[in-house]
Amino acid sequence: MKVSNETRHDWTKEEIEKIYHQPLLDLVYHASKTHREWHNAREVQVCTLLSVKTGGCPEDCSYCGQAARYHTDIKVEALLPTATVLAHAKKAKEAGSSRFCMAAAWREVRNNRDFDRIIEMVKGVNELGLEVCCTLGMLTEEQAIRLQEAGLHAYNHNLDTSEAYYDEIISTRKFDNRINTIQNVRKAGITVCSGGIIGLGETHQDRISMLLTLATMPKHPESVPVNALARVKGTPLENNPKVDIWDMVRMIATARIVMPSSVVRLSAGRIEMTEVEQAWCFMAGANSIFTGERETLLVTPNPGVTEDMQMFENLGLLPMVKQETAQTCTH
Numbered sequence: 380m381k382v383s384n385e386t387r388h389d390w391t392k393e394e395i396e397k398i399y400h401q402p403l404l405d406l407v408y409h410a411s412k413t414h415r416e417w418h419n420a421r422e423v424q425v426c427t428l429l430s431v432k433t434g435g436c437p438e439d440c441s442y443c444g445q446a447a448r449y450h451t452d453i454k455v456e457a458l459l460p461t462a463t464v465l466a467h468a469k470k471a472k473e474a475g476s477s478r479f480c481m482a483a484a485w486r487e488v489r490n491n492r493d494f495d496r497i498i499e500m501v502k503g504v505n506e507l508g509l510e511v512c513c514t515l516g517m518l519t520e521e522q523a524i525r526l527q528e529a530g531l532h533a534y535n536h537n538l539d540t541s542e543a544y545y546d547e548i549i550s551t552r553k554f555d556n557r558i559n560t561i562q563n564v565r566k567a568g569i570t571v572c573s574g575g576i577i578g579l580g581e582t583h584q585d586r587i588s589m590l591l592t593l594a595t596m597p598k599h600p601e602s603v604p605v606n607a608l609a610r611v612k613g614t615p616l617e618n619n620p621k622v623d624i625w626d627m628v629r630m631i632a633t634a635r636i637v638m639p640s641s642v643v644r645l646s647a648g649r650i651e652m653t654e655v656e657q658a659w660c661f662m663a664g665a666n667s668i669f670t671g672e673r674e675t676l677l678v679t680p681n682p683g684v685t686e687d688m689q690m691f692e693n694l695g696l697l698p699m700v701k702q703e704t705a706q707t708c709t710h
C-alpha cells in the first residue's frame with residue numbers, strides 16, 4: 380500500500396480502516412517507514428507527569444480512579460504548593476525529561492485562587508527551561524489565553540474514545556465539550572496534546588473513528604497519547620480484559636501514519652508491557668513516553684525512570700532534547 384508522505388487532513392473513514400486493518404507486520408513496516416521520514420527514530424521524548432491535585436473529581440469517567448463517586452484506594456490531595464511542584468519539575472529535568480505535565484482532577488478550570496496558583500506554577504516550570512503542559516479539564520478561551528501568556532506550551536485534553544461510544548464511558552459531559560476545549564486551546568496558540576484510551580470495551584470501529592476525528596482536525600494535535608486502560612480497582616472498568624499488545628501496536632502504527640508529524644506517546648499501560656512489547660510500540664512509531672515520580676503515572680503504576688533509561692540503552696534510544704522536540708512539532 381502506498382502511504383502519503385504529506386500531512387493530510389482529509390482522511391476518510393475507509394482510508395483509515397484500510398490502514399488499520401492491514402496485516403500487522405505490513406502496518407508496522409509502513410508506520411516505521413513514515414516515522415523515519417518525519418522524525419529521528421532514535422529519539423524519544425521523556426515527559427514527566429505530576430498530579431498537582433488528586434482525586435475527588437465530580438466527573439464519572441468510568442476508567443478513572445480519581446472520580447469521587449468510585450470507591451478506590453486513591454487518596455484525595457488538595458492542590459500542591461507551588462514550591463513543591465517546582466522542586467518536582469527540577470528533579471524531572473535533571474533526570475532527562477524535556478516536558479513537564481501538571482494534572483489536576485477537575486471537571487473544568489474555575490477563575491479562582493487555585494487557577495492563579497496554576498498560573499504561577501506554569502511560569503515557574505517555564506523558567507526552568509522545560510516545556511510546560513497542563514491537563515486541568517475543560518477550559519474557556521480566556522483561561523487558555525491566560526495559560527498561554529504564562530508560558531504554557533501544551534494542553535492535554537484527550538478525546539478518550541469515539542463520539543459514538545462516548546456516552547457509554549462518561550455521562551457527565553459530552554464529546555462536543557472535548558472538541559470545544561481543544562478549539563479554545565488552539566485559538567490561544569497553545570499546542571494540543573490529544574489522544575485516547577483503548578480497552579474501554581470499544582470496537583475497532585470506535586478506535587478508527589477516534590483516529591479519524593484527530594486526523595481530520597484543521598491542525599493535527601502535536602502530541603497524540605495512546606493509552607491502554609489501566610484497570611483501577613473500584614472503577615466500573617476494573618474487570619475489563621487486559622489490552623492486547625497487538626491492539627496497542629496497531630493503534631500506534633495507524634496514528635503514526637495518519638498524523639505523521641505528531642509526537643505519538645506510548646502512555647498509560649506500560650507497566651503491564653514487557654520491554655520487548657514496548658520496543659514493538661517504538662518500532663510502530665511511538666516517540667514519547669510518560670514517566671512519573673515514585674513509579675506512578677498520576678495514580679496508576681508506571682515503570683520508574685531508572686528502568687526506562689536502561690530500556691533506552693538496550694534499544695539504542697536517546698531522550699529527546701527540548702529544541703529537537705520543537706522541530707518535530709507542527710506549531
Ligand code: SF4
Nearest residue numbers: 436438440443446484
Ligand atoms: S479522567 Fe479527569 S475528568 Fe474524568 S474523573 Fe478522572 S480526573 Fe475527573
